[in-house]
Amino acid sequence: MQAYEFINNLIPPLKVNDKAKMALSWMEEIRTNILPVVKDGSFLGFLSDELIYTLNNPDMRIGDFEFDSPTCFVYLDKHIYDVIKTASENGVNMVAVVDRENQYLGVVTMEDAIGAFADTLSIQSHGAVVILSMFMTDYSLFEIARIIETENAKILSSFISNDPLDDSKIKLTLKLDKSELRHIKATLERFGYKIIDHYQEEAGVSEEKDRIGNLLRFLDI
Secondary structure, three states: OEHHHHOOOOOOOEEOOOEHHHHHHHHHHHOOOEEEEEEOOEEEEEEEHHHHHHHOOOOOEHHHOOOEOOOOEEEOOOEHHHHHHHHHHHOOOEEEEEOOOOOEEEEEEHHHHHHHHHHHOOOOOOOOEEEEEEOHHHOOHHHHHHHHHOOOOOEEEEEEEEOOOOOOOEEEEEEEOOOOOHHHHHHHHHOOOEEEEEEOOOOOOOHHHHHHHHHHHHHOO
């Protein structure tokens, strides 16, 4: 799950001597609004179609533009989580990947990163999602897993985030290998755990649509 594994080789880097009109042509062809800019193998930042249209000079050299997000890069061996975090911090839909000598290797798009992130959360696996709210001091995945396993279920993946209902608590999202939650919910509540939401699979929902929907629920987007 390292960044270099998800480099999208279909997205070309712009060079400083390229022209703005070529950048727009490439953006239209690959359906993106930004492209990375590279000089002598070093990543300089991203150029957006918005800036090109604003300056309205199709023959302008790429090197004469001001680039966005020059720090929007990760090292090749960083986890895919770091790619998503970096993209979120910079507000862009792709992240440059460089080696330890800061030489540009390519970019990872958010579409590819989120797909990889979904796989790590077992989102494609059949089962339900349950979300708990608790104080961090009460958090023990071992204990929660033990309780869930008494109902012949297992935790496929877990995700911790801040509880939007209480700043002093965390929200624990669990993907389980069972679709039926009634007995699991009752057992968790009997042990004092507060369930703030849950999602069960519905028959007839396409796998691709369900995969994206479940991912957005995981990320609270």
